[in-house]
Amino acid sequence: MDLELRHLRVVCAIAETGSVTKAASTLGLAQPALTAQLQRIERTLGGPLFERDRRGARPTALGELVLARARVLLPAMKGLQDEAARLAGAGDAPRRYRIGGVNSPILGRLVHRLAAEQPQAQITTHASWSVDELAQLVAGARLDYALTGVCGDSTPSADYGLSWREVAVDPVMVLLPETHPLANRDEVDLADLRHEQWVAAPGDGCFGDCFAAACARSGFTPRKVYEADVRSCIDLVDAGEAVALCQATFRPVAGLVTRRLAGSPLRWRLMLGWHPESPAAPTADLVLETALVAYTDALAPHPAYLAWLLRNPAFGVRRPAPVLAAERVRSA
Template structure:
């Protein structure tokens, strides 16, 4: 693993709060996820950065060295990012850069924005990681980020971005047509206790939320394949796994998508931008395009539209500040 600025921010947060748990709360991460990230950082640097006991976390000699360098590098980098963003915003050419991955609405947003501003330059960047997208928006390399977060989680506040909720959706399950539960209206989570699972990667708390939902259903999930969307589909098609998927996903031939009974997992689709960047001037317009593109996606997914009619607490009407 290559050491990145976000790793230095993790080290500083733990030192400032004196606790991995408090640092996780400050950064908007689950505590197990932050612990795992700290362990990766320590492996990269060759030794422990903190002594941890019931009184908290205190820097080791190596930790003090890393902190000293971090407290110089991080402010300098933020200053560079801010100046670059301001300089980039002084140009006259209209360009809008969107970051995200696996979003059902990105194409719709670009289509609508392109129709509004036919001479604008539109570009995209793919990433599985919310922090990476947020850093790029903060640094002026992206104008907007489309990100998904689990349940009521929120992206880290350290990047000072504005986040708005486009939709709140349940997580569905993808099955092969030959699966015994493929004809069910809803699939109880505990009925899938003996399955292998496939899911897309990410750095949020979704894996912990999934494990918790399975525990409530009375089982521990078996093997979990973390891979790209195409490979998830291939695994399900081969009968090797069932896959967690967005409710808006339109299945390919031979596969079906079904709701899970009680909607034990939720996914929020967010649009983020920096409030001081030029892109903030049309952020409300872009948010409107995102909501419209989401509703357009429902026109191509009759199963989910019917589900939403019976579950009005989900969908685009859940828009709220994040």
């Protein structure tokens, strides 16, 4: 039997989990099948790779040697595959846009404008609750762009080598039923919501450390937080069971109102990311400009918020868009 990369992944999985049974579960294999595969690998390499007993599986000296080589070869092969995928897409025609989004308020408008301006373009979208997942997909050449947001002054992780540009920054607002006692105010103090129950969609957003810190600064700890999909979040607010944080460009819904939080204690920065060495990089400026126009389109149904932006230039589109993440690291 010739040794293959999949065999090295088996060896690494057993070493990382410390058990053939756990490794089988991780790899989605039956335990007897993985045991038989390990025995074939050991015969090929000329000796046992693990000492196995009730306490689990521990690498032998030969096993340590194989693991040391595998931990170099597997990442190198993954990098080769990623680079090859990016290079293979370099000559794509018609132009391709594979865009991933996390709760993006402008994804629909961005796709609409790209499709209108380039009718022959191949445009696909991918939804995820995780910025890191989208960044991994872009780094692995399975997406071209990630359109997502980060809370406050934070930036997406630089671990995936992406370039990031800010599209716009908005204050996070609160979504209330129009019958709520605070719904007649232009803005609401966060402290006035201390007795409310909250609801949030899963994934990245302002309902983590930023929200807890803002509540602490206002002198309280938030009550129960429901987790639900976006449609169910709206339903829970509409039913009067909870209030929710929302983006400033949240599309108006009958029976609900959005209100600014006094002092803008939470901010949401909309970001566009891509890999600087991918075939998508040459068109990144075009996509960024289209995203900026899409954001401006999203303001049209919100004349009061648009007027507020004119009085508060620290929010909205801020030019020039700063260089972030991977490019900042390279220039340091």
